[in-house]
Amino acid sequence: MSRKTIKVNYLARVEGEGALNVTVRDGRVSNAELRIFEPPRFFEGLLRGRDYSEAPDVTARICGICPVAYQMSSVNAMENALGIGVDGPLRALRRLLYCGEWIESHALHIYMLHAPDFLGYAGAVDMAKDYPDVVKRGLALKKAGNAIMSLVGGREIHPINVRVGGFYRTPTRKELAPLAETLKQAREDALATVRWTAGLDIPDAERDYHLVALHHPEEYPMNAGRIISNRGLDIAVEDYNQHFVESHVQRSTALHSHLREHDCYLVGPLARYSLNFAQLSPMAREAAKEAGLGHTCANPFQSIVVRSIEVLYACDEALRLIDAYVEPDQPFVSAEPRASEGFGCTEAPRGLLFHRYQLNAEGQILEAQIVPPTSQNQPSIEADLKEMVGDWLDLPADALRERCEQTIRNYDPCISCATHFLKLDVRHE
């Protein structure tokens, strides 16, 4: 019997610390395990006893690349608990802020973390020497996203302007005007990004995923909607725990998520795109068609193209929101504490992010539950590797390891969020 183990003992260009062990027995992959060994961060524990109003700022600290997602899921959950709603310009501003995060997070991943895999470079610095204009375009796009974060969120990293009920301060139309000019150029850069990523040498690897994302009939999902799937799931955010379950596995300090009845599932750009193609803007749909994408996408290596479509959409949507913006009378809606439970779910750049809080009558947090996208995608990452590595076993050891890393980077995993990430260990037995 021949047995081979592929080990990646430290995965670069992913967020956090982790490792991958793949075991090959008689030419077939018998096991693929993602080991996450970053220490857990106990955010759910430290939220207990805190005031409800602190949740957006505390949870924003979970991640430096997607703090808005944490703020948005937490304020949605708190507003659900307190029985208030945010609509009109305040809702639009939240969507604008989320566009900023998608743009900066996706641009970083596309250009700095993922593209080097497709072009055979160790990283963005080496790639920049041969593709300076491409890397400059990526940095300019990221900067445009950061500009939204700064203006609407108060600063680029860990924004400070979001509160339960709205914002501490809302921008004027005059303040948003220069941002629109920046975003017009960013939209051009985003369109060029779609065309560029579509031309990359993308491995052919379709997978039969159970795709899960938010869905809203009138908009591409960010802050609102029902949780749906391509296999018939269609539930309110409040019912999340009736259908999804988290479990601890020894190899990971991040909990694994499963659907109670369907095992692993996929969240993130492929799921969002495939379940919400009709809600993209005409420009984004046209660009997807030109890039050769259908209305759905099940090739994880095409996630770089789908992220580019989402960057284009986010630029287009941000421009629409700025154009339609009416300065609100009040920057926030007031709320009174009450004993209650609230649920919030939004679309982080990496996928569905669920929050649940239980409050006492004074508004203190009694219990917090946070389920980040990378936790939900861990079983799917392992399933991808288990299914795909078998086709690559003839590759030289280094190329095999690189392909495994690339497969994991398809997910833009954020192990800082999931606790946090990565090493490859392929063992042949």
Place this chain on the structure above:
Amino acid sequence: MSESLRLIRIIGIGNRDRGDDALGPLVVQALQGRLPESVSAVEHSGEVSGLMDCLEGAEAAYLVDAAVMGLDPGSVRDFDARQRPLPSLGGNYSSHALGLSEAVELARALDTLPPVCRVFAVEAATFEAGEGLSAAVEAAIPGVAQALLDAVTQEDGHA
């Protein structure tokens, strides 16, 4: 960002709430009111695109950051980034937040590295959230601030 910065720049990188990572911002604070007119001193989180903006268009840039170099805590190293690539300065635990070395090397690859670019790195003892500076790193601040003041004064004289 570069439009509002002067041509000679001191960039203190770090997070005031992460133990010795506060070094960069505290050095910048120690230099306030002591710098020539032609010099800007700014704090920065180290976020790669923003940091590259700070470097672009400068005649001289002096970066100061806490680092993990395997030295005794508080030890100071002065790297001339124009002369050779920066060594790993550690502390880059997040690949989503590319570090100081990556920002400098990207700027070099994209031909936006200033004609003068020096990095003052101070060996850190702790990056614990919510902790203050270690005694060794706190003791290094006056010396680093003076070295930066000497460097920019000399550069200002050349300008």
